Amino acid sequence: MNAMEKPALSGQDRQAPLVRLERAGVSSGGRWLVRGVDLSVSPGEIVTLIGPNGSGKSTSAKMALGILTPSEGKAERKRGLKVGYVPQKLLVDWTLPLTVRRFMALTVKLSDAQIHAALERTGAAHLMRAEVRHLSGGELQRVLLARAIAVSPDLLVLDEPVQGVDYSGEIAIYELISRLRTELGCGVLMISHDLHVVMAATDQVICLNGHVCCRGTPSAVSQSPAFLQLFGHRAGAGIAVYQHHHDHVHLPDGRVRHADGTVSEDCAGEHCEAPHGHEDHSHDHASHHAHAHGEGCGHDHVHDHNHGHAHDHSHTHSGEAVKETTDAR
Numbered sequence: 001m002n003a004m005e006k007p008a009l010s011g012q013d014r015q016a017p018l019v020r021l022e023r024a025g026v027s028s029g030g031r032w033l034v035r036g037v038d039l040s041v042s043p044g045e046i047v048t049l050i051g052p053n054g055s056g057k058s059t060s061a062k063m064a065l066g067i068l069t070p071s072e073g074k075a076e077r078k079r080g081l082k083v084g085y086v087p088q089k090l091l092v093d094w095t096l097p098l099t100v101r102r103f104m105a106l107t108v109k110l111s112d113a114q115i116h117a118a119l120e121r122t123g124a125a126h127l128m129r130a131e132v133r134h135l136s137g138g139e140l141q142r143v144l145l146a147r148a149i150a151v152s153p154d155l156l157v158l159d160e161p162v163q164g165v166d167y168s169g170e171i172a173i174y175e176l177i178s179r180l181r182t183e184l185g186c187g188v189l190m191i192s193h194d195l196h197v198v199m200a201a202t203d204q205v206i207c208l209n210g211h212v213c214c215r216g217t218p219s220a221v222s223q224s225p226a227f228l229q230l231f232g233h234r235a236g237a238g239i240a241v242y243q244h245h246h247d248h249v250h251l252p253d254g255r256v257r258h259a260d261g262t263v264s265e266d267c268a269g270e271h272c273e274a275p276h277g278h279e280d281h282s283h284d285h286a287s288h289h290a291h292a293h294g295e296g297c298g299h300d301h302v303h304d305h306n307h308g309h310a311h312d313h314s315h316t317h318s319g320e321a322v323k324e325t326t327d328a329r
C-alpha cells in the first residue's frame with residue numbers, strides 16, 4: 001500500500017505534527033535497512049538526522065516523505081501536506097545545457113516571477129540564467145533550496161543540503177535554512193553529512209545506526225579552541241556540537257555485535273563509558289537520549305552535560321565521522 005494512503009493526521013491543529021514515524025522500519029531483500037524509527041516534525045521545528053553512511057538516514061526521510069512505505073510501524077503525514085525536497089542525488093544529464101530557470105520548472109509549473117522570488121529568498125536570483133552544470137557547490141545548493149521552497153512547502157526535507165559546500169559556505173547555508181524556517185514557518189527534516197556538527201537551530205538531533213541510537217537537543221556552542229580555529233568565531237553562532245558515541249552495531253538479522261566482537265540478541269541497555277578517539281568538544285547542553293528499538297533498549301535518560309554523565313550512551317559506529325562523497329551532480 002502506498003504510504004500516502006495511510007490515515008493522515010488532522011489538518012486542523014496547526015501545531016499538530018506535519019509528519020510522524022512510529023517504530024517505522026524498511027526491509028528489502030530479507031534485510032532491515034532501518035527499523036524502530038520514531039520521529040515527528042511540527043511546524044517551525046528543525047529535526048536533524050545524523051549517522052554514518054548506510055545508517056538509514058535517507059531511508060527514514062523517504063518514509064517520512066511517502067516515497068518508501070514502512071515494512072513495519074507507521075508513517076503519517078498531515079492531510080494536504082506540501083513538501084519541498086532537496087534530494088541527495090539528482091538524476092539529471094549534466095552534459096546537456098540547462099539553465100537554472102528551466103531546471104526550477106522541470107517538475108513543477110512555476111512562473112518566472114515565482115522562480116525569481118524563490119531564488120531571491122535563497123540569495124541566488126543572479127543565477128537565474130546561469131547553467132546548472134557550471135554552478136559551484138554552494139550555488140547549486142541555494143538553487144536546490146529555492147526549488148524546494150518555490151512550492152510554499154509546509155515541510156522541507158533536506159538530504160545533505162551542504163554537500164559540496166566548504167565550511168564557511170556551510171555556515172551560510174545553515175543560517176539560510178534557519179531563516180527560511182522562520183520566514184516560511186515550515187518544519188524542516190534535515191539529514192546532516194557530519195556526525196559531530198549540526199545546526200544550533202536544530203530542535204532535535206536523531207542519531208541513526210540502523211535504528212535510533214540516541215536523540216537530543218543541541219543547545220550549546222562548542223568553545224573548543226580547535227573548533228573555533230577551524231570554523232572561525234562566527235561559526236559559534238551557527239553551529240553546535242552534538243557529542244555521541246556508539247559501541248554496538250545492529251546486524252541485518254536484528255542481532256547486535258558489541259565492541260568486543262560478541263553478538264547477542266539485543267543491545268540489552270548497553271551504555272558504556274566513552275572509549276573513543278574524538279576530540280573532546282566542551283558541551284554544556286542537556287540532551288535527551290532515547291533508544292527506540294527492541295527490548296532492553298527502551299531507556300529514556302536525560303543528561304545534563306554540565307553535571308557530568310550519569311550514563312554515557314557510548315556506541316561505536318562501524319564508521320566514524322562521515323563526510324559525504326556523493327556529488328549531487
Ligand SMILES: Nc1ncnc2c1ncn2[C@@H]1O[C@H](COP(=O)(O)OP(=O)(O)OP(=O)(O)O)[C@@H](O)[C@H]1O
Nearest residue numbers: 028033051052053054055056057058059060088322
Ligand atoms: N532501494 C534500496 N534497496 C536495497 N537497499 C537499499 C536501498 N536503499 C538503500 N539501501 C540500503 O539501506 C541502507 C541504508 O541506506 P540509506 O541510504 O538510508 O543510508 P544513509 O544513512 O542515508 O547513508 P549515506 O550517509 O551514505 O547517504 C544501506 O545499507 C543501503 O545500502
